[in-house]
Amino acid sequence: MSSQLGESRLTRLHHREEVMGTVVTIDLYNELSVPPAEFSPFLKNALSVLNHADKTFSTWKVTSPLSQLRRGEITLGEVPIEVKEVLELCAVAKELSKGWFDPWSLPGGVDPTGYVKGWAAQRALDALALSDVTGAMVNAAGDIASFGRPSPDQLFRVGIADPAQPTTLACVIELRGAVATSGTYERGQHLINPFTRRPVTNVASASVTGPDLGLCDALATALVVGGAEVFDLIEQIPHYEALTIGDRGEQRSTSRLAFVNS
Amino acid sequence: MNYNFGILSVTVTITSGKITKVGIASLQDGGNSLSQSIDAQSIPMLEQQAMQAQNANIQGVSGASYTSAGFKLSLQNALTSLGFK
Numbered sequence: 635m636s637s638q639l640g641e642s643r644l645t646r647l648h649h650r651e652e653v654m655g656t657v658v659t660i661d662l663y664n665e666l667s668v669p670p671a672e673f674s675p676f677l678k679n680a681l682s683v684l685n686h687a688d689k690t691f692s693t694w695k696v697t698s699p700l701s702q703l704r705r706g707e708i709t710l711g712e713v714p715i716e717v718k719e720v721l722e723l724c725a726v727a728k729e730l731s732k733g734w735f736d737p738w739s740l741p742g743g744v745d746p747t748g749y750v751k752g753w754a755a756q757r758a759l760d761a762l763a764l765s766d767v768t769g770a771m772v773n774a775a776g777d778i779a780s781f782g783r784p785s786p787d788q789l790f791r792v793g794i795a796d797p798a799q800p801t802t803l804a805c806v807i808e809l810r811g812a813v814a815t816s817g818t819y820e821r822g823q824h825l826i827n828p829f830t831r832r833p834v835t836n837v838a839s840a841s842v843t844g845p846d847l848g849l850c851d852a853l854a855t856a857l858v859v860g861g862a863e864v865f866d867l868i869e870q871i872p873h874y875e876a877l878t879i880g881d882r883g884e885q886r887s888t889s890r891l892a893f894v895n896s
Numbered sequence: 897m898n899y900n901f902g903i904l905s906v907t908v909t910i911t912s913g914k915i916t917k918v919g920i921a922s923l924q925d926g927g928n929s930l931s932q933s934i935d936a937q938s939i940p941m942l943e944q945q946a947m948q949a950q951n952a953n954i955q956g957v958s959g960a961s962y963t964s965a966g967f968k969l970s971l972q973n974a975l976t977s978l979g980f981k
Binding site: 648650652655656657659661663751771773775776777778780784788790791792793794795797800801802803806809813814815816817818819820821839841894 | 952953954955956957958959960961962963964966967969970971972973974976
C-alpha cells in the first residue's frame with residue numbers, strides 16, 4: 635500500500651416510494667456519516683408532498699379534486715389551493731411554449747398531469763433541502779430535481795436514456811437543478827398535438843434542463859410535440875436548455891447545455 | 897408507511913489525490929419490502945447496463961416516464977440498487 639493512500643467515507647441515503655403510478659427514488663449525499671434517522675423527518679415531509687399531490691391530482695382516482703373538477707362537479711373557486719397554483723403555472727408554461735404545452739386541449743377536460751409530477755418532485759426536493767445534506771436528488775420516473783453536489787469536488791451527473799435502447803445511455807450531462815425527459819418509448823404513444831388534437835411526435839426523446847422541474851417537464855412535453863419551433867423557444871429562455879434525440883439517434887442541443895465528455 | 901432510508905455506505909480510496917477505488921461497505925434497505933422485491937428481480941438483468949452507468953460516474957438517469965412495472969427494468973433502478981462500484 636502506498637503511503638499517499640488516504641480513505642474517506644461517503645454515505646448515500648436512498649429511499650424508494652411507489653406513488654403517482656410510478657416509483658420515485660430519493661437520494662441524499664453526505665460527506666460524513668450522519669445517522670440516517672436524522673433525515674427521517676425531512677424524508678417524511680418530502681413523501682407527504684408526493685402522496686398529497688397524488689391524492690389531489692390523480693386523474694384515475696375518481697374522488698380526487700382534479701377528477702371532480704374535470705367532471706364539472708366542483709368549480710375552480712372550490713378546488714384546493716394547490717390545484718389553482720398548478721393550473722396557473724400550467725398557464726405560464728403554455729404561454730412560454732406558445733401553446734405547444736396545453737393541458738386544456740387534452741381529451742376529457744383539463745389535465746395538468748404533464749406538469750404535476752415534476753412540480754411535486756421539485757416540492758419534495760424543497761422539503762429535503764431544509765436538512766443540511768451535501769446534495770439531494772429526487773427522480774420521479776425519469777424526471778429529476780436536484781440541489782447541491784454528490785461530493786465536494788463533483789456536480790451531479792445524469793445520463794440521458796437512449797430512446798432506441800432505454801437501458802443504455804445516449805449521453806451524460808452535468809446537472810444544475812432539474813432535468814425532465816419526454817418521449818413515447820416507455821409507455822407508447824400518449825402525446826397530443828394541442829393544435830390538431832391528434833397524437834404526434836417530432837423527436838424520439840426530448841430533455842429540458844433548468845431550475846424548476848415542473849417547467850422542465852412541461853417544456854419537454856412541448857418539445858416532443860412541437861419539435862424545432864419549441865427548440866428555438868427554449869434557446870431564448872434564460873437558464874433552460876434542451877436536448878433532442880431523433881429516430882436515428884441524431885442529437886441536437888441548445889448552446890449552453892453542459893455535456894460530460896467521456 | 898415506511899419512512900426509513902435504506903443506507904449505502906461507500907468507501908472511497910484516494911491515491912495521490914485521485915479516486916482509485918470505490919466499494920460498497922454496507923447495504924441495508926431500511927426494511928422496505930418494495931425495494932427488496934424489485935432488487936431480487938432486476939439486479940441480475942441490469943447488472944451489465946448499470947456497469948456502464950457506473951463507469952460514467954452518474955447519480956441518476958433521465959428518460960421517458962416509466963410506470964411502477966417499468967421501473968423494475970429501468971437503468972435508474974439498477975444504478976440505485978447497485979450504488980457505486
